[in-house]
Amino acid sequence: MEQHPSIDILGITFSEPVTMLTDFILAGFCFYFYKKLASITIENKSKEYFAQYFLYMAIGTFLGGLFGHGLQLYLGMPGKYPAWIATIITMGFLQLASIELLPNLEEKNKKKFLYLTIFMALLFMSLAFYKNHFSYVIYHNIAAAILIIPIFAFLLLKHKMKGTEWVLFSFILSASIPYFQINRIGLNKWFTYHDVCHTIMLVGLTILFYGAYVIYTNIEFTKRTAS
Numbered sequence: 001m002e003q004h005p006s007i008d009i010l011g012i013t014f015s016e017p018v019t020m021l022t023d024f025i026l027a028g029f030c031f032y033f034y035k036k037l038a039s040i041t042i043e044n045k046s047k048e049y050f051a052q053y054f055l056y057m058a059i060g061t062f063l064g065g066l067f068g069h070g071l072q073l074y075l076g077m078p079g080k081y082p083a084w085i086a087t088i089i090t091m092g093f094l095q096l097a098s099i100e101l102l103p104n105l106e107e108k109n110k111k112k113f114l115y116l117t118i119f120m121a122l123l124f125m126s127l128a129f130y131k132n133h134f135s136y137v138i139y140h141n142i143a144a145a146i147l148i149i150p151i152f153a154f155l156l157l158k159h160k161m162k163g164t165e166w167v168l169f170s171f172i173l174s175a176s177i178p179y180f181q182i183n184r185i186g187l188n189k190w191f192t193y194h195d196v197c198h199t200i201m202l203v204g205l206t207i208l209f210y211g212a213y214v215i216y217t218n219i220e221f222t223k224r225t226a227s
Helices: 017-038 045-070 077-101 107-131 135-157 164-174 177-182 193-217 219-226
Strands: 006-009 012-015
Touching (some): 012 017, 012 045, 045 077, 045 193, 077 107, 107 135, 164 193, 177 193
Antiparallel strands (some): 006 012
């Protein structure tokens, strides 16, 4: 296990305190994004799934910061598991949000996509625990993105749906994160590659939220939902 600086607070040793803090900041922003999307007054499954995406992202980053980084000295590898689970669930909700946006898609096809989403989550979650490695969570995110990106590209190019361009841009930006993870590019021993990745994630998630907000508050989308 890598050695990172730690701090003592009230007799408790917190490992990677800056990483724990950046995770908490991510969690706070994601919870705010969840509340904003949930407050939009339209009845729509896609909007609800998108809101749940941010809720579980808030849960995952908070648990990751506290158990996966801050209390690693006490919990070891099992402390990372709650964040792994939440991260996989998070991408599952984004998959469902994307498919629900497709106009005139039959319910039977939506159900097939739901079953595929659940299968993918269980498969990669099982592999992550069996191999005891976070890489399988990343592989799940990549597989989910391969399904999600073409849907938003189709909605942008075919249906000119406002907001989808921001969603796609957020994916492009987030695609740079594995480079910093694999090469462990950080600023110093305190602000490590984890924190660089968290910073990119925050920008990407903010853009993603903006895209979602534009989609679900757009008058054309609201009229289509009500019809």
